[in-house]
Structures are given as C-alpha cells and as structure tokens.
Amino acid sequence: MLNQKPAPSTDTEYRSPVIRIEPSPVAIVALLILVAGLWVLNRLLPVILVLVAALIIVGTISPAVRWLEERRMSRGMGIGIVFTALTMVAVLILTLTIPTLMAQVTTLLDLEPALRSRLAKWLAGSNLTNPLAELLRNVHSGDLVRMAASNAYEYSTRAIEICAYILSSIFLALYIMIDRDRLRGGLFLVVPRSHHIRLSRVMLNLETIVSGYIRGQVITSAFMAIFVFLLLKACGVSNALAIAVFAGAVDVLPYIGALLSVGAAVSAALPHGPTIIIVVLVLMVLYEEFESRVILPRIYGRALRLPSSVILFSLLAGSVLLGMVGALLALPVAAAVLMLIEELRVELPGQQEQAEDVEIRERDDRGEEEYERRAEGMPAEQAAAIAVEIATDRHKEENTLTKTDAPG
Template sequence: MMPTQEPAGPPPAGKRPRVIRIEPSPGTVIALLLIIAGLWVLNRLLPVVLVLVAALIIVGTISPAVQWLEQRRVPRGLGIAIVFTGLLVVTVLFITLTIPALIVQATGLLEQEPLLRARLAAWLAGSHLTLPLADLLRKVESGDLVKLAVANAIGFSTRVVAIFAYIMSSIFLALYILIDRDRLRGGLFSVVPRSHHIRLSRVMLNLETIVGGYIRGQLITSAFMAAFVFILLRACGVANALAIAVFAGAADVLPYAGALLSVGAAVAATLPRGPVIILLVLVLMLAYEEFESRLIVPRVYGQALRLPSSVILFSLLAGTVLLGITGALLALPVAAAALMLIGELRIELPGQQEQAKDVAIRERDDRGEAEYERRTEGLPAEQAAAIAVAISVDRNREESRPPAKPEEPGPGGGGI
C-alpha cells in the first residue's frame, strides 16, 4: 500500500491544494478479504471450535493418567477405558450426592416460602431504614414467585440441553483423539516440515503441561471452596451441608457466575435458620470469595501456569468480556499458551534485546533439529513424530534439572 502525494509547500495561486491518495496493492486487498472471510467463518464455527478446544483440554487432562498406566504395562486401550470409567463413576457419584439433596432443599424452601417471607418482613420492619423493603415483601404473592421460577426454568432448560450436547460431543471427540493418537499425530507432523518437528513436539508437550496445571488449579480452588462451605454450614447446623458444599465446589469452576451460585446455594440453605444466620453466612461467603479471587487464584494459577497475578486478572476480565463464561474458562490456559508460544517459537518482542543465552538456545535448537532430521530420514511420519516427542521429553527433563554446583577445591587443590 503506497500513498502518493504532490510536492509539499504552499500551493501557487490558481492551483489546487495537495491531495493524498491511498492506492492499496492487489495483494493487500486480497489479504484483507481473506482475513475478513476467515473471521466470518471462525465466528460461524465458534461452537465447533469451542468443542474442539474442550476436547483437547480433556485429552491434556487424561493423557498423564493414561501414560502412567502405560508405563506399568497396561495396554493403551485398556488404560483409556479405565480412566474414562473412573471419570464416569465420579460423575455419577457427584450427581447422586448433590442433585437429589438440592431438589429436596429447593422443594422445602418453596413450601416454607410464605413463612420465611413473613419472618424476613417482620425482621426488616424493626428498622426505619428497611421498613420499605418489609412492605414490599408483604405485597409479593407466592404464586408470582412460582410463575417466575417456572418461566426461568423453562428458558434455562433449553440452554442446559445445548450445553449438555456440547459437553458430550467434546467427551466423545476426546475419546477418539486418545484412541487414534498416533495416527492423528502422524497426520499433523506430515504437514509440517521436518525441520520444525522438534519445536512442534515441544509446543505440544508444553500445552499438555499447561492444561494439567490449569486442571490442578481448578481442583485446588474447588476443594478449598467445598471445604469452607461444608465447615461453615455444619457450624450453622444446616442440613445437607455436604451436598451443598460439593455443589459449591463444582460451581466454583465457573468464573464470576460460580461465585453467585456458591453464595446463593449457601445462603438459600440457611433461610430456615433465621436472619442472623443468613446474614452471617452471606458476609462470610462474600469475604471468602474476595479472599479467593485476590489471593488463592493468583497464587495457585500463577505457580501452575507461570503467569503473573496481573496477567491472570486481566485475562479473566478480557475473556469474560469477549466470550462470557466460556471465555473466562479458557482465558488462563490461552494466556499461558500464548506466552509459551512466544518463548518456544523464539519470537523477538519489540523491546527485547538478544542475549548470549538466547544465542546458545538457538544454536542448541539447530543442532537438535539437524540430529532429528538425520535420525528420521526415510521414516514415516508416525515414527518420526514418536521420535520427536521422545527427544523433547528428554530435553524437558534435562532443562528441569537444577544446574550442577561447581565442586569446591579440597585442601591442597585448586588453581595454579
């Protein structure tokens, strides 16, 4: 794209002022059209892309367990079946432990709703500041609340069915990827030049590490939330405290929305206990949510994903604004993957200066790629991919070892 302009300076009398013309080249126009078309296709296929990303996350989560079984001479197919069966059992236990108890809790609250509303209105009427709220509660009819709940449930059920369908699609796609791992990996490596196979294998291994760290972080934060809710509700004498705690821990996986679900479930469970217990649980739950978001999440994910706290908070906000809850769920692994790609692809940032260490790493990359091309000459893509992964695993282990300390000279030893 070359701008053209007439000579600068004040225009002579009787001449037109200068005009700047922008004449894009044909290549620029074609590239711009391709970018627009690609973005449009990506937007149309966004659910499919999210299903694929979710499947890859499931694969990265399950692969370490399958590899652990393979190392103990369990056939790969049997290992996959064992891991998926274990996940199915855990899911069934979670559903049977939480859903019936939550339904009983919700049914009891609906039956006691007039009495609870009258108690709350009487408590609010004791102060001049909350007297308008008490009058408002007395005017509300139970039938209106039931109609509103039913309408919301019907509208929400369609979304639940769609989400369930996407989840099942991701699970089955992850299963197919695990079963056909060698063939799919060979197909991916066959379309990439062999000079980049080592780098590609390192990227894949690092992505698996990122996914594993993200899942571990989710488990840690969810376990902390479940333990806190269980102890709090048990101390307040709430029935079904374990089921509500498990539900709160599972809901904590969802950024932002999970906080509302966890606090709402805990507070709803304390409604029969009176206003003092309700207020106490509400204040403590909000305090814990703030503590988790400000301290636990940055510490846990910062160590697991090697992300600064500021990057974690910014990624969560950006992902939520762009794609809602789905974007918030994918924000941290995407941010960690982007930083990893910058490092593995040796991308030079504008303000970064090349150091001696960078030169040594680049030279080592070149030697490793040349050795890999020599070892895999004439081999099919599947075998070459397996060799590239093995080389990358050995290199990661070598880099993770602490540097050896230089030996101190003994008595009588040392330099000249």
C-alpha cells in the same frame, strides 16, 4: 507612493493537497479473505469451542494414561480406566448434589411465606427499609413460579444444547486419545521436518499448561468444598456435604460460580434464623474475596507461570469477549500465548539477545540434527514418536537443571 501589488489569491496559495487512497487489488483480496475468514470463524465458534474443550480433556487425562502405560498397561486399557473413573466421579457428584438441592428448593418454597413475612417485619422496623417491606408483602411465590415456568422451555432448550456440546467434546476427546498416533503423524506431515522438534515441544508444553490449569481448578474447588462443609457444619446446617460438593463443583465457573456457591450456602442457612444467615453470608463473601485475591493468583501463577496482573487481566478480557466460556479459557490461552512466544523465539520490541538465548538456540540445533539422523526414511507416525521422545527428554533435562539451580 509605492505601488502595492495585489495580494495573491488564497485559492491558489493555500490550496490543501488532495490525498488519494488507491488500494491495490492484492490488498482488496486480502481484506475480503480476512472478512470472510472472520465470518466463518464466528459461524463455527461452537465447533471450535467443542474442539478446544476436547483438547483440554485430552491434556487433562494424558498424564494419567501415560502413568498407567509406564506400568506396563496397554494404552487402550489405560484410556478405558481413566474415562470410567471420571464418569464415576461425575455420577457421584450429581447423585450427591442434585437430589439434595431439589429437596432444598422444595423446602424453601414451603417456608417462603413465613420467611418473607419475617423479613418484611424486620425491614418494616426502619423508615429507610420500609418500602422494601411493602414490596416483599406484595410478592408471592406463585408469581415467581409462573415466571420460571414461562421461561422453562427456553432454559431447557439451552440446557440440552449445552449437554450436547459437552458430550460431543467428551467423545471427540476419546477418539483423539484412541487415534493419537495417526492424528499426530498427519499433523507432522503438514509441518516442515526442520520444525518437528519445536512442534513436539509446543505440544508437550500445551499438555503441561492444561494439566496445570486443571490441577489448579481441582485445588481451588477442593478448598471451597472443605470451607463450605466446615462452615455449615459449625453452624448446624443440614445437608452440609451436598452443599459443599455443589459449591466446589460450581467454583470452576468464573464470576457466576461465586454467586451460586454463596446462594446455595445462604439458602441452606435460611431455616436457622437471621444470625446464622448473616454469619454464613459474611464468611462466604470474605472467603470468595480471599480466593480471588490470594489463592487464585498463587496457584495459577505457579502452575501456569503467569504473573498475578496477567491472570486478572486475562479473566477480565476473556469474560468480556466470550462471556463465561471466555473466562474459563482465558488462563490456559494466556499461558499458551506466552509459551508460544518463548518457544517460537519471537523477538519482542526492545528485547536484547542474552547468553542464555544463544545456548537455547544451540540446543535446538543439536536436537534437530539428532532428529534428522534418527528419523531418516521413517514414516510420519514413527518420526513423530521420535520427535516427541527427544522433546520429552530435553524437557526433563531442563526441569532437572531448573531444580538444581533453584535456591535452597
């Protein structure tokens, strides 16, 4: 017989290795700093949003102020004219919409019993909708008023807070516009001199992105206002102009703007019978769908140079992360990120250098050499002005070449 050796112990043969993770002190400190930074960022989020809103206002009105400066008007006078004009437009919109909407709400409250009874009678005609009719008969306008009154304090506090943030953004934008040269000089002091031209190009492109975004908002709001006005006029609805202005103003709000505009138009059509209500509701819903699927991608795609897929994804991501504010900032932030990747020459995975990239790099080097020669020995404010001038000239040159090379 063959002698069989005992099988080796499984404890010694199949012992799994022990993995120990021992982070270095530097990694621990970096993690703590990251956590602390995220906490501070979360606490300062309202302040950051106010700053971002102020910068958007600055980017919006800067082209108008520059246009006035080119016509030999002082910068202070130009800023005053632009801010005064915007204030008058805002007051005009509020004057046209708020009293009419309040009167509309009062009228609806007066007509609510008759409208509710008519709707309940119509729903009671079917066995499927009969439970809804019973529910409507048991609902009274007084209950809704009491519910709204119970939450009035919370809503008013929130409204005052939002108004305070808006006013803070406006005044901060005004201070930034007035003290532009000093602030720009301070920014250039903390950036290495070899990157001043690139910084100027980034600032110029950010201004272009913001102005394009605001221009797109104005166009879409104008289309909405015109459509609502024509629709309500064709249906014989009163106060069509005020409702149209309100619909155009709230159209800038992603998602909730559609609900407010449709709700305002349908509410104005309620006293005119079910046929007008259905026509207004169906046409408003169709237009909202057309705007979101066709108008928004085309307008913002051209103004911000964003593909339609990026526009839709940015709106969804912004709304999930920061709600309505995130949805409002999603498109300019997405365009700014793509611009920074291009201007900072970030090499993406799988990207190969093209002949155009070599030409761009050579133009960057020539621009930096020209800036070093012209800004030598100058203070930060004057050096910043020279860098912006060089970046502006190059931007105009590139736009001219793009239009020349464009087909047709």
